[in-house]
Amino acid sequence: MYSATAPAKVILFGEHAVVYGRPALAAPVAHLRARAIIEETGEADVKLIAPDLNRSADLSSANINNPLVATIRAVERSVGCALSEGYSLSVTSDIPIASGLGSGAAISVAIIRAFAQYLGRVDTMTNEVISQLAYEVEKLHHGTPSGIDNTVIAYERPVYFVRRQPANVIEPFTIARPLRLAIGDTGVRSATKDVVGDVRRRWEAAPDRFEAIFDACGRIASEGRAALAAGDMTAIGELMNENQSWLERMTVSSPPLERLIHAAREAGALGAKLSGAGRGGNMIALVTPELEEAVVAALMAAGAVRVFISDVG
Numbered sequence: 001m002y003s004a005t006a007p008a009k010v011i012l013f014g015e016h017a018v019v020y021g022r023p024a025l026a027a028p029v030a031h032l033r034a035r036a037i038i039e040e041t042g043e044a045d046v047k048l049i050a051p052d053l054n055r056s057a058d059l060s061s062a063n064i065n066n067p068l069v070a071t072i073r074a075v076e077r078s079v080g081c082a083l084s085e086g087y088s089l090s091v092t093s094d095i096p097i098a099s100g101l102g103s104g105a106a107i108s109v110a111i112i113r114a115f116a117q118y119l120g121r122v123d124t125m126t127n128e129v130i131s132q133l134a135y136e137v138e139k140l141h142h143g144t145p146s147g148i149d150n151t152v153i154a155y156e157r158p159v160y161f162v163r164r165q166p167a168n169v170i171e172p173f174t175i176a177r178p179l180r181l182a183i184g185d186t187g188v189r190s191a192t193k194d195v196v197g198d199v200r201r202r203w204e205a206a207p208d209r210f211e212a213i214f215d216a217c218g219r220i221a222s223e224g225r226a227a228l229a230a231g232d233m234t235a236i237g238e239l240m241n242e243n244q245s246w247l248e249r250m251t252v253s254s255p256p257l258e259r260l261i262h263a264a265r266e267a268g269a270l271g272a273k274l275s276g277a278g279r280g281g282n283m284i285a286l287v288t289p290e291l292e293e294a295v296v297a298a299l300m301a302a303g304a305v306r307v308f309i310s311d312v313g
């Protein structure tokens with residue numbers, strides 16, 4: 001049996017603007033994870049199993065758009081051999097889907113890591129290779145992803161990320177004092193591909209306005225990195241609030257997100273913003289152990305379907 005896991009992620013600063021070459025910061029959420037298990041079966045096909053979804057399929061007849069199939073095909077292309085028989089692949093995940101926490105990229109990374117073991121290639125399938133393979137799958141599902149999700153999930157470290165040609169800037173960094181985040185789920189599912197596509201249309205219609213918004217988000221991400229390195233919680237919270245106001249101008253916020261964000265701030269959170277593509281999904285609030293209970297209660301009262309508390313960094 002070959003088993004591997006990968007974490008969820010939050011975007012601390014710079015979502016969307018990162019697609020347009022501005023810096024962004026993301027961090028793994030270690031206690032929410034996707035898991036992949038490969039077991040040898042000796043059978044002529046491959047059994048794909050998603051117990052959480054009560055679903056199973058044979059690889060030979062599965063839809064090519066199935067993310068498990070897409071990930072297997074990416075691994076096949078990378079290692080140059082067919083992976084079409086003799087094992088089962090089972091995937092489970094704690095990470096809510098379509099909610100800004102990187103569930104798709106975490107599933108891909110967990111599968112690729114399990115294959116690295118199965119194929120005896122743990123040494124050559126570095127974080128960089130794993131991230132690149134997961135990016136190929138992300139492109140199928142997300143259109144024009146920046147690559148930040150697969151990067152932070154494959155490296156499992158906080159990262160400063162800038163999308164660049166020919167190579168992205170990827171700088172894993174240390175957060176001086178771990179951030180205690182309340183992660184509140186609106187319960188509204190939102191497909192990253194749709195939101196990213198809509199922002200693109202708006203940018204095309206009003207490029208100057210959107211470039212200025214992206215510049216502001218990029219500046220906030222750079223200042224955020226300095227504040228994280230200094231462990232300056234007050235500054236981090238203020239920058240989160242500022243980032244949220246630019247995300248609202250970008251039109252990717254939503255009334256359910258804003259209800260949670262305002263409730264968290266009123267309960268004393270040091271800062272709060274949406275995280276990920278927006279229009280639904282999760283928001284993050286910076287809390288302290290003393291504030292945590294009040295913020296969680298306020299989020300639940302404001303309509304959160306669940307709240308995770310996570311130490312990030």
Ligand code: MEV
Nearest residue numbers: 015016145146147276277
């Ligand atoms: C999604 O986690 C972050 C976005 O910036 C999209 C991307 O970077 O690919 C919205």
